[in-house]
Amino acid sequence: MTFKHFTLNHIKLDQIGSTNSYLHDLNSNTKQVNGTLVSAKNQILGKGQTGNIWHTEKDKNLTFSVVTYPNIKFKHAFYLNIIASLAVNKTLSDLSISSKIKWPNDILVNQKKIGGILIENQINGETINQSIIGIGLNVNQSIFNSGLNATSILNEGKKIEVEEVLNQIYGYLDFYYNLLIESNIKLLRQHYYTHLFWHNQIGTFKDEHSEFKALVIGITDIGLLELRLLDNSTRYCDLKDVQFIY
Numbered sequence: 074m075t076f077k078h079f080t081l082n083h084i085k086l087d088q089i090g091s092t093n094s095y096l097h098d099l100n101s102n103t104k105q106v107n108g109t110l111v112s113a114k115n116q117i118l119g120k121g122q123t124g125n126i127w128h129t130e131k132d133k134n135l136t137f138s139v140v141t142y143p144n145i146k147f148k149h150a151f152y153l154n155i156i157a158s159l160a161v162n163k164t165l166s167d168l169s170i171s172s173k174i175k176w177p178n179d180i181l182v183n184q185k186k187i188g189g190i191l192i193e194n195q196i197n198g199e200t201i202n203q204s205i206i207g208i209g210l211n212v213n214q215s216i217f218n219s220g221l222n223a224t225s226i227l228n229e230g231k232k233i234e235v236e237e238v239l240n241q242i243y244g245y246l247d248f249y250y251n252l253l254i255e256s257n258i259k260l261l262r263q264h265y266y267t268h269l270f271w272h273n274q275i276g277t278f279k280d281e282h283s284e285f286k287a288l289v290i291g292i293t294d295i296g297l298l299e300l301r302l303l304d305n306s307t308r309y310c311d312l313k314d315v316q317f318i319y
Contacts, residue, residue, distance in 0.1 A: 074244060077251040079108025079139075081243070088115040088131075092138040093193055093207040100203070105140055108247065112137035112239060116209075133214040134225070135235050138207040139243070141250060147199050150192075151296030152258065154178060155265045156249035157190045157206050162268050164241040168231045173270040176298050177312055180210070181270060185224040187211050206246070212238055266291060270317070277318040284318060 074081075082105060089095050089111075096111045115131040129136055143153065158174040165172045165182070173181045180188035188210040195203035211217075211225035212235050226233060252261055266272050271289040278285055278300070287300035287308065297309040 074240075076108065076244070076247040078141075078254060079243070079247045079250070080106040082106050082109040084109070084111045086111065086113040088117065089113045090117055091207075092116060092136055093191060093205050096138045096140055096205055097193065100140055100205075107140070107142050108243075109140050110137060110243060111139075129209060129211075130214040133235075134212050135208070135210040135238055135242075137239060138205050139246065141204050141206065143201055143204055143250070143254065145201050145253065147194075147196055147201055148294050149253075149258065150194060150201060151177075151292060151294065152253050152261060153192050153194070153201070153204050153206060154190060154296065155261050156246060156253055157192065157208060159249050159261070159264055159268070160242050160245035161188050161190070161208060161210060163245045164238060165226070167241065168226065168229075168233065170226065170229050170231060172268070174265065174268045175270040175317065176292060177296060182224050182229055185222050187224050187226070187229075208242065210238065210242070262291075278315045279318050280315045 086095070092111045092113050096109070099105065113136050116129055116136040145152070154177065158180065161180050162172050162174060170182055172187065175181050178190045179186050188208065191207040193205045193207070194201045211223060212233065213227045214225045215227055217223040226238070249261065269289070272291065273289065275286055275288050278287055285302065287302050290299040290301050290307070293299060293309065297311055298315070300308045300310060302308055
Protein backbone atom coordinates (compact mmCIF):
# COMPACT_ATOMS: atom_id res chain seq x y z
CA MET A 74 0.00 0.00 0.00
CA THR A 75 1.23 3.48 -0.88
CA PHE A 76 0.84 6.29 1.63
CA LYS A 77 0.93 10.03 1.03
CA HIS A 78 2.94 10.95 4.10
CA PHE A 79 3.54 7.89 6.25
CA THR A 80 6.32 5.35 6.01
CA LEU A 81 5.13 2.09 7.52
CA ASN A 82 7.60 1.10 10.20
CA HIS A 83 5.56 -1.30 12.33
CA ILE A 84 6.92 -2.28 15.73
CA LYS A 85 4.88 -5.17 17.16
CA LEU A 86 4.94 -5.88 20.89
CA ASP A 87 3.39 -8.69 22.90
CA GLN A 88 2.89 -6.65 26.06
CA ILE A 89 3.63 -3.09 27.07
CA GLY A 90 2.48 -0.58 29.64
CA SER A 91 1.48 2.08 27.12
CA THR A 92 2.18 2.27 23.39
CA ASN A 93 2.19 6.07 23.62
CA SER A 94 4.85 6.04 26.34
CA TYR A 95 6.91 3.38 24.55
CA LEU A 96 6.91 5.33 21.29
CA HIS A 97 7.73 8.59 23.07
CA ASP A 98 10.74 7.01 24.79
CA LEU A 99 11.86 5.30 21.59
CA ASN A 100 11.67 8.53 19.64
CA SER A 101 13.57 10.42 22.34
CA ASN A 102 16.54 8.13 21.73
CA THR A 103 16.33 7.72 17.96
CA LYS A 104 13.99 9.78 15.80
CA GLN A 105 11.63 7.46 13.95
CA VAL A 106 10.26 7.97 10.45
CA ASN A 107 6.96 9.79 10.02
CA GLY A 108 4.19 7.25 10.52
CA THR A 109 6.14 4.83 12.72
CA LEU A 110 3.59 2.54 14.34
CA VAL A 111 3.75 0.67 17.64
CA SER A 112 1.06 -1.89 18.42
CA ALA A 113 0.66 -4.24 21.36
CA LYS A 114 -1.31 -7.44 21.83
CA ASN A 115 -1.69 -6.53 25.49
CA GLN A 116 -1.50 -3.02 26.91
CA ILE A 117 -1.61 -3.03 30.70
CA LEU A 118 -1.24 0.67 31.47
CA GLY A 119 -3.07 2.22 28.55
CA LYS A 120 -3.72 5.92 29.05
CA GLY A 121 -6.93 7.76 28.39
CA GLN A 122 -7.69 11.47 28.46
CA THR A 123 -6.71 13.36 31.68
CA GLY A 124 -5.10 10.31 33.24
CA ASN A 125 -7.92 7.80 32.84
CA ILE A 126 -7.00 4.16 32.21
CA TRP A 127 -7.91 2.37 28.99
CA HIS A 128 -8.89 -1.23 29.86
CA THR A 129 -8.41 -3.91 27.22
CA GLU A 130 -8.50 -7.70 27.07
CA LYS A 131 -5.34 -9.44 25.86
CA ASP A 132 -5.22 -10.40 22.15
CA LYS A 133 -8.79 -9.21 21.58
CA ASN A 134 -8.51 -5.50 20.92
CA LEU A 135 -6.49 -2.92 19.06
CA THR A 136 -4.07 -0.66 20.93
CA PHE A 137 -1.51 1.30 18.93
CA SER A 138 0.28 4.62 18.56
CA VAL A 139 1.65 6.51 15.57
CA VAL A 140 4.27 9.27 15.60
CA THR A 141 3.95 12.14 13.14
CA TYR A 142 5.69 15.45 12.54
CA PRO A 143 2.87 17.75 11.40
CA ASN A 144 4.51 21.18 11.91
CA ILE A 145 1.13 22.81 12.28
CA LYS A 146 0.22 25.77 14.46
CA PHE A 147 -0.62 24.90 18.05
CA LYS A 148 -3.99 26.62 17.61
CA HIS A 149 -4.90 23.77 15.24
CA ALA A 150 -3.93 21.06 17.70
CA PHE A 151 -7.43 19.61 17.97
CA TYR A 152 -7.39 18.76 14.26
CA LEU A 153 -5.03 15.90 15.12
CA ASN A 154 -7.82 14.55 17.28
CA ILE A 155 -10.23 15.11 14.42
CA ILE A 156 -8.21 13.14 11.87
CA ALA A 157 -7.78 10.22 14.28
CA SER A 158 -11.51 10.20 15.06
CA LEU A 159 -12.41 10.29 11.38
CA ALA A 160 -10.01 7.42 10.60
CA VAL A 161 -11.67 5.20 13.19
CA ASN A 162 -15.15 6.31 12.18
CA LYS A 163 -14.51 5.54 8.49
CA THR A 164 -13.12 2.10 9.34
CA LEU A 165 -16.25 1.27 11.31
CA SER A 166 -18.43 2.64 8.51
CA ASP A 167 -16.73 0.25 6.07
CA LEU A 168 -17.91 -2.55 8.39
CA SER A 169 -21.46 -1.15 8.25
CA ILE A 170 -21.19 -0.03 11.87
CA SER A 171 -22.63 3.42 12.47
CA SER A 172 -20.58 5.36 15.01
CA LYS A 173 -20.49 8.82 16.52
CA ILE A 174 -17.58 10.91 17.73
CA LYS A 175 -18.16 12.07 21.29
CA TRP A 176 -16.11 15.12 22.18
CA PRO A 177 -13.33 15.12 23.05
CA ASN A 178 -11.91 11.64 22.47
CA ASP A 179 -14.49 8.83 22.46
CA ILE A 180 -16.01 6.80 19.63
CA LEU A 181 -19.54 5.59 20.34
CA VAL A 182 -21.79 2.96 18.80
CA ASN A 183 -25.39 3.02 20.03
CA GLN A 184 -24.19 5.34 22.83
CA LYS A 185 -21.68 2.72 24.01
CA LYS A 186 -17.94 3.32 23.94
CA ILE A 187 -16.10 1.30 21.31
CA GLY A 188 -12.90 3.33 21.04
CA GLY A 189 -10.83 6.16 22.41
CA ILE A 190 -8.06 8.51 21.30
CA LEU A 191 -5.18 10.14 23.14
CA ILE A 192 -3.01 12.77 21.45
CA GLU A 193 0.29 13.85 23.01
CA ASN A 194 2.06 16.76 21.33
CA GLN A 195 5.55 18.20 21.47
CA ILE A 196 5.54 21.94 20.91
CA ASN A 197 8.26 24.26 19.69
CA GLY A 198 7.16 27.87 20.05
CA GLU A 199 3.73 28.02 18.43
CA THR A 200 4.27 24.91 16.29
CA ILE A 201 3.52 21.25 16.94
CA ASN A 202 6.63 19.50 15.64
CA GLN A 203 5.80 16.04 16.94
CA SER A 204 2.54 14.29 17.74
CA ILE A 205 1.95 10.81 19.07
CA ILE A 206 -1.54 9.61 18.20
CA GLY A 207 -2.76 6.80 20.41
CA ILE A 208 -5.85 4.80 19.46
CA GLY A 209 -7.68 2.05 21.30
CA LEU A 210 -10.52 0.11 19.68
CA ASN A 211 -12.56 -2.79 21.02
CA VAL A 212 -12.51 -5.44 18.31
CA ASN A 213 -13.17 -9.02 19.47
CA GLN A 214 -13.82 -8.60 23.19
CA SER A 215 -17.35 -9.73 24.01
CA ILE A 216 -17.63 -9.24 27.78
CA PHE A 217 -16.88 -6.00 29.63
CA ASN A 218 -16.85 -5.05 33.29
CA SER A 219 -20.32 -4.24 34.54
CA GLY A 220 -19.38 -0.63 35.20
CA LEU A 221 -18.30 -0.01 31.61
CA ASN A 222 -20.82 1.13 29.04
CA ALA A 223 -18.83 -0.47 26.21
CA THR A 224 -19.22 -2.46 23.03
CA SER A 225 -16.97 -3.96 20.35
CA ILE A 226 -16.92 -4.73 16.66
CA LEU A 227 -17.75 -8.34 17.55
CA ASN A 228 -20.69 -7.32 19.72
CA GLU A 229 -21.99 -5.21 16.83
CA GLY A 230 -22.21 -8.36 14.72
CA LYS A 231 -18.93 -8.24 12.77
CA LYS A 232 -16.01 -10.66 12.99
CA ILE A 233 -12.67 -9.33 11.81
CA GLU A 234 -9.00 -9.80 12.61
CA VAL A 235 -7.36 -7.12 14.74
CA GLU A 236 -4.53 -6.68 12.22
CA GLU A 237 -6.99 -5.99 9.42
CA VAL A 238 -8.66 -3.26 11.45
CA LEU A 239 -5.26 -1.74 12.19
CA ASN A 240 -4.33 -1.63 8.51
CA GLN A 241 -7.60 0.11 7.65
CA ILE A 242 -7.29 2.76 10.35
CA TYR A 243 -3.64 3.42 9.50
CA GLY A 244 -4.49 3.99 5.83
CA TYR A 245 -7.33 6.36 6.65
CA LEU A 246 -5.18 8.18 9.19
CA ASP A 247 -2.65 8.89 6.44
CA PHE A 248 -5.50 10.11 4.19
CA TYR A 249 -6.92 12.55 6.73
CA TYR A 250 -3.43 13.59 7.83
CA ASN A 251 -2.83 14.63 4.21
CA LEU A 252 -5.92 16.86 4.32
CA LEU A 253 -4.56 18.49 7.47
CA ILE A 254 -1.09 19.07 6.03
CA GLU A 255 -2.68 20.59 2.93
CA SER A 256 -4.68 22.93 5.21
CA ASN A 257 -8.09 21.54 4.27
CA ILE A 258 -9.34 22.66 7.67
CA LYS A 259 -12.85 23.49 6.52
CA LEU A 260 -13.34 20.08 4.89
CA LEU A 261 -12.08 18.24 7.98
CA ARG A 262 -14.45 20.22 10.17
CA GLN A 263 -17.37 19.41 7.87
CA HIS A 264 -16.59 15.68 8.01
CA TYR A 265 -16.19 15.86 11.79
CA TYR A 266 -19.51 17.60 12.34
CA THR A 267 -21.28 14.99 10.23
CA HIS A 268 -20.38 12.41 12.87
CA LEU A 269 -20.23 14.56 16.03
CA PHE A 270 -22.44 13.24 18.81
CA TRP A 271 -25.39 15.56 19.47
CA HIS A 272 -24.28 18.12 16.89
CA ASN A 273 -27.08 20.66 16.34
CA GLN A 274 -29.13 18.88 18.99
CA ILE A 275 -30.14 19.88 22.49
CA GLY A 276 -28.62 17.59 25.08
CA THR A 277 -28.38 17.40 28.84
CA PHE A 278 -25.03 18.16 30.45
CA LYS A 279 -23.63 18.22 33.95
CA ASP A 280 -20.97 20.44 35.49
CA GLU A 281 -19.76 20.71 39.07
CA HIS A 282 -22.85 22.70 40.03
CA SER A 283 -25.86 21.24 38.25
CA GLU A 284 -27.38 19.66 35.18
CA PHE A 285 -28.37 21.89 32.27
CA LYS A 286 -29.60 21.68 28.69
CA ALA A 287 -27.74 23.17 25.73
CA LEU A 288 -27.45 23.00 21.97
CA VAL A 289 -24.17 21.55 20.67
CA ILE A 290 -22.87 24.17 18.23
CA GLY A 291 -19.46 22.70 17.46
CA ILE A 292 -15.79 22.68 18.39
CA THR A 293 -13.35 25.58 18.40
CA ASP A 294 -9.94 25.27 16.72
CA ILE A 295 -8.31 24.68 20.09
CA GLY A 296 -10.78 21.94 20.95
CA LEU A 297 -13.30 23.65 23.23
CA LEU A 298 -16.88 22.41 23.06
CA GLU A 299 -19.19 25.26 22.04
CA LEU A 300 -22.64 25.14 23.60
CA ARG A 301 -25.63 27.45 23.30
CA LEU A 302 -27.65 27.59 26.49
CA LEU A 303 -31.41 27.93 26.60
CA ASP A 304 -31.07 31.63 27.46
CA ASN A 305 -29.23 32.00 24.11
CA SER A 306 -25.85 32.63 25.75
CA THR A 307 -22.75 30.76 24.56
CA ARG A 308 -20.54 28.60 26.73
CA TYR A 309 -17.14 27.18 25.84
CA CYS A 310 -16.14 24.05 27.72
CA ASP A 311 -12.72 22.52 28.26
CA LEU A 312 -11.97 18.91 29.21
CA LYS A 313 -13.76 17.86 32.39
CA ASP A 314 -15.73 21.11 32.55
CA VAL A 315 -18.86 19.21 31.61
CA GLN A 316 -20.01 15.70 30.99
CA PHE A 317 -22.74 14.36 28.75
CA ILE A 318 -25.81 12.91 30.47
CA TYR A 319 -27.60 10.18 28.56
